[in-house]
Amino acid sequence: MNVTSSTVDTITLIEATGSIDSKTAPDFERTALTAIQGQSEVIIDLTNVDFLSSAGLRVLLMIYRQVKAKNGKVVLVGTSEEIQDIMANTGFLAFFSLAETLDEGLTILKTA
Amino acid sequence: MIENRIDYYPTHEHQGIKFRRGHALPFGATMVANGVNFSIYSSAATSCTLVLFERGEAEPFAEIPIPDEFRIGNVYCMIVFELDYERLEYGYRMDGPYNPAQGHRFDPTKILSDPYAKVTGGRDTWLAKPNWDNIYPYRSRLAFEDFDWENDHPLETPIEDLVIYEMHVRGFTQHPSSGVKNRGTFSAIRAKIPYLKELGINCIELLPIYEFDEWENSRESPTTGEVLVNYWGYSTVNFFSPKAGYAATGKFGMQVDELKTLIKELHKAGIEVILDVVFNHTAEGDHRGHTISFRGIDNKTYYMLTPEGYYFNFSGTGNTLNCNNPVVRNMVLDCLRYWAADYHIDGFRFDLAAILGRAPDGSPLSNPPLLESLAYDPILAKCKLIAEAWDAGGLYQVGSFPAYGRWAEWNGKYRDSARKFLKSESGMVREMVQRLIGSPDLYSQRGPTASINFITCHDGFSLYDLFAYNEKHNEANGENNNDGANDNNSWNCGWEGETDDPAINFLRHKQVKNAFAILMVSQGIPMVLMGDEVGRTQKGNNNTYCQDNELNWFDWSQLEANADLYQFARRMIQFRRHHPVLRSPTFFQYWDYASSGFPDISFHGTKAWNCDWSESSRSFAFLLCGDHAKQGIVKDDMVYVAMNMYWNGLHFELPALPEGKRWHLVANTDMGYGEDSFDVGQEPELENQTDFLVGARSIVILIGK
Numbered sequence: 161m162n163v164t165s166s167t168v169d170t171i172t173l174i175e176a177t178g179s180i181d182s183k184t185a186p187d188f189e190r191t192a193l194t195a196i197q198g199q200s201e202v203i204i205d206l207t208n209v210d211f212l213s214s215a216g217l218r219v220l221l222m223i224y225r226q227v228k229a230k231n232g233k234v235v236l237v238g239t240s241e242e243i244q245d246i247m248a249n250t251g252f253l254a255f256f257s258l259a260e261t262l263d264e265g266l267t268i269l270k271t272a
Numbered sequence: 273m274i275e276n277r278i279d280y281y282p283t284h285e286h287q288g289i290k291f292r293r294g295h296a297l298p299f300g301a302t303m304v305a306n307g308v309n310f311s312i313y314s315s316a317a318t319s320c321t322l323v324l325f326e327r328g329e330a331e332p333f334a335e336i337p338i339p340d341e342f343r344i345g346n347v348y349c350m351i352v353f354e355l356d357y358e359r360l361e362y363g364y365r366m367d368g369p370y371n372p373a374q375g376h377r378f379d380p381t382k383i384l385s386d387p388y389a390k391v392t393g394g395r396d397t398w399l400a401k402p403n404w405d406n407i408y409p410y411r412s413r414l415a416f417e418d419f420d421w422e423n424d425h426p427l428e429t430p431i432e433d434l435v436i437y438e439m440h441v442r443g444f445t446q447h448p449s450s451g452v453k454n455r456g457t458f459s460a461i462r463a464k465i466p467y468l469k470e471l472g473i474n475c476i477e478l479l480p481i482y483e484f485d486e487w488e489n490s491r492e493s494p495t496t497g498e499v500l501v502n503y504w505g506y507s508t509v510n511f512f513s514p515k516a517g518y519a520a521t522g523k524f525g526m527q528v529d530e531l532k533t534l535i536k537e538l539h540k541a542g543i544e545v546i547l548d549v550v551f552n553h554t555a556e557g558d559h560r561g562h563t564i565s566f567r568g569i570d571n572k573t574y575y576m577l578t579p580e581g582y583y584f585n586f587s588g589t590g591n592t593l594n595c596n597n598p599v600v601r602n603m604v605l606d607c608l609r610y611w612a613a614d615y616h617i618d619g620f621r622f623d624l625a626a627i628l629g630r631a632p633d634g635s636p637l638s639n640p641p642l643l644e645s646l647a648y649d650p651i652l653a654k655c656k657l658i659a660e661a662w663d664a665g666g667l668y669q670v671g672s673f674p675a676y677g678r679w680a681e682w683n684g685k686y687r688d689s690a691r692k693f694l695k696s697e698s699g700m701v702r703e704m705v706q707r708l709i710g711s712p713d714l715y716s717q718r719g720p721t722a723s724i725n726f727i728t729c730h731d732g733f734s735l736y737d738l739f740a741y742n743e744k745h746n747e748a749n750g751e752n753n754n755d756g757a758n759d760n761n762s763w764n765c766g767w768e769g770e771t772d773d774p775a776i777n778f779l780r781h782k783q784v785k786n787a788f789a790i791l792m793v794s795q796g797i798p799m800v801l802m803g804d805e806v807g808r809t810q811k812g813n814n815n816t817y818c819q820d821n822e823l824n825w826f827d828w829s830q831l832e833a834n835a836d837l838y839q840f841a842r843r844m845i846q847f848r849r850h851h852p853v854l855r856s857p858t859f860f861q862y863w864d865y866a867s868s869g870f871p872d873i874s875f876h877g878t879k880a881w882n883c884d885w886s887e888s889s890r891s892f893a894f895l896l897c898g899d900h901a902k903q904g905i906v907k908d909d910m911v912y913v914a915m916n917m918y919w920n921g922l923h924f925e926l927p928a929l930p931e932g933k934r935w936h937l938v939a940n941t942d943m944g945y946g947e948d949s950f951d952v953g954q955e956p957e958l959e960n961q962t963d964f965l966v967g968a969r970s971i972v973i974l975i976g977k
Contacts, residue, residue: 182358214416214526215358221420247457249520251533255420 163188165195166173171269172199173262174223177208189219196223200232203265207238217252224255233257235265279755280305282353287334289324293342294349299606300388300512301414303357309415310362311349312386313599314570316376317366320348323383325361325411327525332383332408332598335365354825358525361393361411362386366569372559372581375572383408385510385565389605390415390610391528392510398456398517398752399486399501399820410485410509410564413525417614419532426618427544428654429474431721432855433681434544435792435845436799437473438729440504440824443482444802446928447825454520458527458534465541471805472845475544477621479730480505481531483513486820488555495748498817502604504730506623507555507589509564509864523551535616544618547611551595551604552627554662558583558590558628573599576632584634586627588664595628601642609651619656621682627664629674636667640674647676658682658724671714675722680797683711683723690727690790691738693763694783696917696969704915708894709873710795712859719858721868723796727787728804731757733814735804739763739783740769741890745812748819756815769812778944782969785840785941785948786915789971792844795911805841806830836945843949847938847973850952853901853908868899869930870910880927891966895927898976910976916966924964929976936975942967 161184181220235257247253259265282290302309324334338348368378389412446456452463484505519527566574573938576584576592583591611617629640661673661681686707693700710720728735765779791798803826860873875883876893898908907940936955
């Protein structure tokens with residue numbers, strides 16, 4: 161798992177690759193929570209994430225809760241069908257907007 | 273905010289694993305800072321070893337004997353550091369005496385599940401072939417307990433307003449015709465919430481969802497060659513873990529989140545969730561059974577034992593949980609509190625609940641501490657508590673179950689009376705009336721809310737089969753048709769099994785409608801068996817506990833094939849929910865305390881105000897005065913119901929309505945599809961306001977408005 165963060169206009173972009181499970185989730189959490197400090201528009205790019213375990217889903221929800229506290233919004237980009245299915249079954253999907261591409265994600269946030 | 277504590281740091285090390293003394297409470301495995309707190313009790317073990325596995329591995333990666341100085345009383349506890357919460361599987365080895373005559377059956381070669389485990393792995397996908405050589409088949413795991421409930425809250429619907437739908441998680445959507453993703457799972461029930469709402473029920477009661485092993489006693493069917501399994505699941509492996517195989521995400525270990533999501537969504541739709549819980553025995557069987565957990569941890573505490581050290585069998589399944597032992601009682605209480613608090617469960621139905629009132633020696637207690645504890649528990653205070661008030665040891669407590677003002681019961685007498693009345697037995701009018709008014713003969717002190725009314729449940733014939741079979745046909749179960757009940761009070765309407773005789777088929781459908789009508793106009797709480805609203809058939813099998821196939825699965829194509837039944841059932845449920853006069857929290861008083869000119873209830877017959885109570889009578893009518901609804905607090909219409917189970921039609925003289933009100937037709941089961949019932953607000957006014965010809969074996973419902 162590898163995770164990076166950057167800023168596009170006012171939007172915070174977090175990109176992860178690989179598997180986010182109990183071993184890698186703490187890394188993901190540290191990087192992501194630092195990056196979103198004080199931010200209200202966040203995109204998490206999961207295009208290159210092949211698996212999200214329960215611990216990984218929980219980090220996503222923690223990001224959502226922090227951004228939500230600032231009346232912000234979190235968009236997930238490139239979420240695979242399998243991950244979407246898992247997220248739907250376990251209720252996590254309801255908290256997020258979904259976009260297929262980064263551009264689409266940016267549009268969702270800008271028009272929100 | 274506390275950022276550091278002394279107990280965040282290890283003091284001991286074994287095989288490279290760091291640990292320290294733990295906390296005795298809570299029992300089970302709890303995530304703490306940097307580690308996991310393990311706590312387990314045994315009254316007679318001489319030592320306890322924690323066994324740790326990486327998920328799915330054949331051999332443990334560590335075994336840590338819990339140092340005796342970590343033991344507090346009879347509780348072994350230890351914090352272990354740097355474990356992978358998600359990948360960890362754990363169990364225990366307990367050493368101690370092996371002396372069955374004294375109740376001890378310790379066996380340190382066995383790895384034992386934690387009775388308090390919140391997740392149990394090993395049967396992660398329904399009927400996935402297990403590795404039979406696994407040294408530890410049912411593996412305790414950790415659960416994340418931080419589910420985001422948002423603003424969800426148990427619904428606390430007044431019990432008299434419930435319409436309960438008894439459902440099997442897998443059976444509801446496993447049939448290919450269900451048309452949903454992830455068939456047979458919690459997630460698939462969520463996809464069918466719109467159907468449940470349309471049907472109009474406001475509570476589902478799930479057959480056991482505590483972890484069980486569908487492979488238990490599995491074998492081949494002699495008639496079909498199919499594998500027969502433990503489909504119903506009345507055989508608990510672990511009381512705190514949801515059945516992984518019922519979750520689409522069970523293979524990822526996410527069943528806890530999936531089930532909670534289902535409950536949250538059901539609550540949003542106004543639907544309560546009651547769990548059918550099995551605290552009378554466990555999956556360990558008798559002395560020949562497997563040692564999974566309880567037997568190897570503390571046999572004498574967990575089970576009712578004969579003086580010789582064998583297992584009492586009041587459950588009919590090999591062993592009996594010793595639930596009035598103070599330690600076991602606390603476990604049951606902890607378990608129910610956990611489900612109520614962490615899963616937002618609205619109520620519990622207790623399988624073979626009479627056992628919960630037995631002392632450790634098996635004798636019935638007059639004041640059973642477990643039942644009392646549950647009734648007065650602060651966390652369970654708003655939960656519905658429902659007893660199946662009998663057991664397999666001959667204790668039958670319908671009407672006498674120790675209720676403490678809290679407990680309702682499955683009213684087995686309601687089922688028997690309604691069935692006999694429906695098949696036109698003589699001498700049933702008085703009996704049927706008792707059931708319709710909430711069984712005051714049984715529950716005089718408790719009120720009609722003590723009575724869960726049902727005509728069918730998972731155990732026995734489906735409603736359609738009740739009118740298609742005189743005898744049970746259980747050959748597919750492989751027990752030479754010796755299993756299942758023989759006193760079904762069923763009637764095949766003239767032919768055993770399927771027929772293309774239109775008259776017989778019409779009568780069967782009419783009888784199904786009659787049953788729905790009776791159920792929905794009765795005081796008390798109606799319970800509908802999944803699929804009865806579309807005429808689900810089990811082909812005459814009245815004990816389908818082992819059938820994971822079309823005998824049990826809800827066939828969604830029946831929604832069209834039996835559209836008449838579905839429409840009638842839906843309208844009857846709608847009728848009940850629209851008319852509070854049918855849902856009184858208290859018994860009738862038989863007088864006009866609302867000064868309306870009518871008593872709250874009155875009885876009629878072919879002559880108004882004149883009911884034939886004689887032995888030969890098979891018909892009667894009753895009138896509910898809407899001004900007395902909910903003890904006169906709300907206004908409702910007048911409701912008149914005529915039931916004629918005589919084999920000829922009878923003219924019923926209608927009681928005269930107050931000035932300005934007219935009789936309207938809600939239902940007439942003698943009519944065909946489209947004319948047998950009407951939606952609320954669409955009831956046609958009767959041309960003849962003084963007399964109604966009620967057909968043979970038919971029920972007519974009118975409202976005066």
